[in-house]
Amino acid sequence: MTSPDDRTEALIHEISALSPAGGRVYDAFRAVHRHLFIPPVGLADAGDDSKRIIDRASDPQDWMAAVYTDTVIVTQLDDGATPLREAAGEYTSSASAPSTVADLLEWLTIEPGHRVLEIGTGTGWTAALLSHLVGAGGAVTSIEVDPSVAEQAAKSLAAAGVHPHLVVGDGAEGYPEHAPFDRVHVTCGIRTVPYGWVEQARPGGVIVAPYRPGFGVDHALRLVVRSGGVAHGRFPGFASYMLMRAQRKPRTRAARRPEDKHWSSTDIDPRTVAYAPPGAGLAISALTGIASVHADDRDEDGELFRLWLSDPADPYSWGTVEWRPGETEFEVYQVGSRPLWDEVVDAYFRWVGWGEPGPDRFGMTVGPDGQRVWLDDPGRVL
Secondary structure: OHHHHHHHHHHHHHHHHOOOOHHHHHHHHHHHHHHOOOEEEEEEEEOOOOOOEEOOOOOOHHHHHHHHHHHHOOOOOOOOHHHHHHHOOEEEEEEHHHHHHHHHHHHHHOOOOOOEEOOOOOOOOHHHHHHHOOOOOOEEEEOOOOOOHHHHHHHHHHHHHOEEEEEEOHHHHHOOOOEEEEEEEOOOOOOOOHHHHHHHHEEEEEEEEEEOOOOOEEEEEEEEEEOOOEEEEEEEEEOOOOEEEOOOOOOOOOOOOOOHHHEEOOOHHHHHOOOOHHHHHHHHHHHHEEEEEEEEEEEEEEEEEEEEEEEEEEEOOOEEEEEEOOOOOOOEEEEOOOOHHHHHHHHHHHHHHOOOHHHHEEEEEEOOOEEEEOOOOOOOOO
């Protein structure tokens, strides 16, 4: 039987080619074995964009092999309302992919003795890794919004002999009782950076979070807090996490009145925008605030690609653009008074006019008056 030490070394070898993480992060992996924090039943990658059940009791070897693969293990569905064994529902808690965990920890640049605030305890694995990185002279405070998830994490951490300060509550509010923090480690996706995190970090403090702008791919955001309560940062890579509960988008999409519905057409292939490079998504999100999802599908007329657009601030403002093979005009359907497709197209071509900049040229400033995305320089706000 392969030991956890050997499995950890194999995992580190697998992800070292993907992650910029250094030796201290991998030493933490060696000190804190992942399997100690994975529930007996989870959902792991099935190899076809779906998830399969892993069960430690019925197949311990398969369970252990999945745990030490560089993949997400889903640990909760629908905020706990749906049993994991049903394997269908919205993913609402998980053990993140080890390569992504390594990336975020590396960008956090933790030093021994640091005081760290973690937003989203999850399984407790990253809280244990953080505790190892800060050492005996440091302190980790970890907040989890879901009581059942927090309870299981507390048990796993205690069994592993790791004792961060655990809090059940809304991580969007931070934890001022233990401020100031040297580092803020965020394990849930955010669309807006809560200013409390900046307020509770000391000057020179670093905040690393999965940024989900809503349009296109998700990004990692690294902010450095300056004196005066303002943080500046950039997008060093990619990280896709489940959205923080306090920032989930409205799910209701409906027309208020028949006259709110608009049919039109466009000669712009919606896939041009949907599959645009990551820099385009940052630009479109910053300029419009519009969110999107897209999917390949089929209906009674055959093959279909559909781009969905929505205004996260208004559940009654949304639209779709459809592509079908052989067509040169594409159907646009919009609900509400806001011309979402027109705004997205305008933002896309503005990005093209700037020379199609990549995500490394974008940055963000967070202050008391909110957050601003900029291009090249904080003075060039989008």
